[in-house]
Amino acid sequence: MYVRTVYATGDPAKIDESLDALRVEAPKLLADQPGYRGYSLFADREIGKIMMGSWWESEQAQRNSDDHLKERRAALLAPFAHTVTVDSWEAVVFTPSLQVQAGAGFRLSRFDVDPSDVDLLVQTFKNTVLPKVQAIAGFEGMALLIDPAKGRGSVGAFFTDRAALVASRGAQSAARGEATAKARVTMRSIEEFEVVLVERV
Template sequence: MYARSSTVHARSSAVDAGITYIHDTVWPGLTELDGYVGLSLLVDRQTGRCIVTTAWDSEEAMHASRRTADTYRDHAAEILGGSPTVDEWEIAALHRDHRSSPGACVRVTWARVAHENVERAVDGFRLATIPALEELDGFCSASLMVDRDSGFGVASVTFDSAEALRRNRQAMEELRSATIRDAGAEILDECDCDLVLAHLRVPEMA
């Protein structure tokens, strides 16, 4: 499984118009493409950061969608008032305890490890991080996407609400410290986002 994420730092006044365009136009349009398996939209209204992630059943399908995706992305960026950053990933791990509901909140963490430590980091997320997350009240789902060549990765952990995420902040900090220690990871960035759209049909991978 593979994914493409597009990040735009939007004007706060344009976020709602961008959400409408992605829901009404981008999502239905991509659904028609071969190999498409889902879309999510994360929004941090405090900073204006909007992250659209589309999932594909193969690397070939993801690459074949580029022209269509570029057109949608350019228009979305015009609406949002920002320049997009695009990354393509392998979906290395995915676990869903239950489906998200309105009000769900996501902790997103970008990190990097040495190339030779990528597999160890993936195994650690699957075998240690996910079981630990399952013990947290309000945990909904988790995913890890990686670029094995560069060692870059992004982990997303979804909770039922912003309050559930706040309740588990200390536990999340402890898990992050363990990841840094065990995988030799360098944390590059982190943010908390509202899960605005979640139409993912990605199968369990953890």
């Protein structure tokens, strides 16, 4: 599975206009594209950040859809965004049958990894990190995304609500530390978002 992420920052006072438009229009636009498999929309209303992820059955489907959608995406973000960053990833590990409601919590951890350690990281994530985080109260789902050519990756973790997200910080940090101790990983950032919409098809 392949994922395109869009990370936009802007004026918090104008975020709701773009979120409302993206919540309604983006799933319809994406659903018309061949190979579409899901869409997620996240917000940090206080700071002014929007994060989106669209899921695709192949790398080619992901690329083709971006050619068709990038102009409309820019228009939907225009009322809010001052910066927009688009990235492409391979989803190497993810929990299936994700059922997450609006208002759930989402934690995004970004990192760099030595390309020669990608396989080691993936196995450590499957065998150690995922089982430990799955045991945390309120866990709803998780995904590991990798760009192996650039040595970059991210982990997204869903929890039932804001309280569960906050309560999970220590336990997920411990699991994260175990993974970085085994593979040559450099953590770059950890962010938390409100879930606005999650759709899997």
